Amino acid sequence: MTSGAPLMSVHTRPQDTVAAQSLAPAHGCAVRFQDVARHFGAVRAVDGLDFDIRAGEFFSMLGPSGSGKTTCLRLIAGFEQPDAGTISIFGEPVAGVPPYRRAVNTVFQDYALFPHLNVLDNVTYGLRIRGMGRAERERLGREALALVKLVGFEARRPQQLSGGQRQRVALARALVNRPKVLLLDEPLGALDLKLREEMQVELKALQRSLGLTFIFVTHDQGEALSMSDRVAVFNAGRIVQVGTPEEIYERPQARFVAEFVGGSNVLGPDVAARFGGPSRLVSLRPEAIAVRPAGYTVEPGRLHADGTCIEVQYQGAMRRVIVDCEGVRLCALVPASDVRDLRPGEPSRLFWSPYAMHAMEDER
Amino acid sequence: MTAGVLDLPIPRESLSRRFSDALFRRQGLLLTLLLVPPLLWLGIVYVGSLIALLLQSFFSIDEFSGTIVREFTLKTYAELLQPANLDVILRTVVMAAAVTLASAILAFPVAYYAARYAYGRMKAAFYLAIMMPLWSSYLVKVYAWKLLLAKEGAVAWAADRIGAMPMIDGLLSAPLIGGPSLSVSYIGQFLVFIYLWLPFMILPIQAALERVPGSLVEASADLGASPNQTFCTVVLPLAMPGVAAGSIFTFSLTLGDYILPQIIGPSTLLLGQAVYVLQGTAGNIPLAAAFAVVPIMVMAVYLLAAKRLGAFDAF
């Protein structure tokens, strides 16, 4: 049931990762981007994309809106053609191959259900196009609806369904064609929090049991980290880092990754050195920092900084504390009991393990 | 590319599928194929005809034989500038302007009510109430007024009952716009023109007003404007694109109409009638063509001005 786990990469540098994958046999690679670029006029939607997606993995493309992740998905689906570079799906270059000849299916952001067809006819649309007989395709359609827990909704119209139900129909409609690769374009974006969390679990379970390659586009870092085997972080049309969720979260390689994924404290080389760390660009996770009253005796081997508390934000069981340390603002995420009496304006002492300071590549 | 999984049938390789591949590979091929038939029709049949018309306005007619001389000349346009012909043009443009202005004034309350105060079933009823007369038969509408305005008709009967007859007689005795009876006067003609084109004015104004968010009116009231001030400084300027759009119709339709003036109004010709008579009984196609160029020119200027007012966003 954990087909994704052995595929997790141990490499930390994206260059290494790509090099290692390039040696991998072609059948292990579901989608390969080789120096792919797509421009809209003067706007470079994506540029210099060079990465592989392995067969059977849950691969997320994470980034802010406009970072190129959706364009990337549309390039795989065939709705866009690259201006440069090559995209291969299971080893075959797909230049000029129209979407209807690609063994990939898409779950659209707005679900794109056909308003004139009922749920069952929506789900069996792909099979009908393939020329499958009505009885056979309806049997498969019902199976697919059972898979997404929508039995009994066959005759409904899409307009009569809730957002979550539409999302499931869209999923069933794509899966019934047994694609080799399933593309999901922010499929959970329109759902409320509770439903979104439920669907995250279900999607992941579905992907494991079917052994399919999922390519999942999202701007929600929590979603990407919790579901994926590997995550590619996009910024401004380029991939900044590809790696397992652990790598992305704990060993970010660039300021953008550190800040976008989990809101890390990013310290310049001089500040890092001042706090006792290496003279490098450094990421320091908020939850790695402990907050104590001023003058607290720090255990040997720990690093510390003194400053003035600016703000204590309520976050349920945790508190987000912002402390000004001689002009450097540090953010710490600590258990509520640690800072019960802390008020803004009071002096406090922060400390952390030297291993929590993760050195990143210098900024370009 | 092979199909996803072996146990599902592969779509048949039909000719249309191959053709579809070509449409995908060549950007613009689909667009071209879609555009060619309508462009052939409108470009060749319609624009071709317009150009043919324009060209004929540069021919002239031989005064003795009455045949058309197919040589380039500006003689016909010079003829257009003769007082009698200029008079026809001027009269028509004034009529069109008057009809447009009156339609806008009459249309505004209906459009304003429909846009701001009617909703649900009421709104649908309003929409239909404006659409139905717009689409109902032009000739029947003209005919209705022939019935109404006849000497023995309903208007005269009603005026007689309420004692308004002296008022109508007073109006008819006015110089220039008056006449022996409503059905043969400019007043009657003007009234029927308004009736015919009013829906064309209401709909664009309503569309423009509906695009004015209610919050804007509230904001104006919130900032201390009286309802009248709000109307004059917020609503009216925002409705202007709609008025401009509607006026394109009222103006253009009045300029070109030659049926209504035949049936209701004085015997003096409007532009449309002049074109009709010249090309028909008079057989002077070049002068008819030159006359026809006038509304094209007037409308071209009008459309340019209307575009500046944002009329094309109000359709």
Next chain:
Amino acid sequence: MRSKASFGLKISAAVGLLFLHAPLAFVILYAFTTEERSYQFPPPGLTLKWFGVAWSRPDVWNALTLSFQVATVATLIALVLGTLAAGALARTKFFGREVISLLIILPIALPGIITGIALRSAFNLMDLPFSFWTIVVGHATFCVVVVHNNAVARLRRMSPSIIEASYDLGADSFQTFRYVILPNLSTALLAGAMLAFALSFDEVIVTTFTAGQQSTLPIWMLNELVRPRQRPVTNVVAVIVIALTFLPILAAYYLTREEAGASSRA
């Protein structure tokens, strides 16, 4: 948000609507009058006999038949051309797009007499005799815009991703058109066709230039208006025309209710 309309506004709106609708009521009333020679109001008596007289008039039937045939053929041509143009213009941006839009609107934006005389002189120049087909050419030209506008409004409301979804599920362009675009477009096309039919059925200005000796129903009516022969028959025909244009317009409205608020004739 909405306050009450002022009394003055209500009255002016009501007067405006009454002005739009009352005259047609008189046409209907006059179809039943017993008075033959004049337009006397109020009618001295009411009768149904003129419906029978009109029914037995071959000239009325011929005109009605011709109008039906012309409107049907013109609508079919407009349906094809208008749909193609809508497909090309609804969601695209290209050089010259505005010019093509203008070209489509032009036949109804310019006064009908221009279209009429231009077509007539073109037919004359090409030595084409006036016939059924010359009437159809004129009508189809100004009907294209009606179909086009209805189709464009619907295409713009349609989510573009459902077309991509169809491709994604294996359908080629033709299958996508047949199974996804057409079913979603059909009511708009039907409405456009209804309106085009009504427009053609009612057209008189262009027709007088392109008809030669034939009489469509509006031409027949025009002749009766200019040189009345039997007024009560004209009254009856007017009522028939009201009924025949009323139904397709009402049907078109119900087919495109969602778009109704947003679009007008042009």
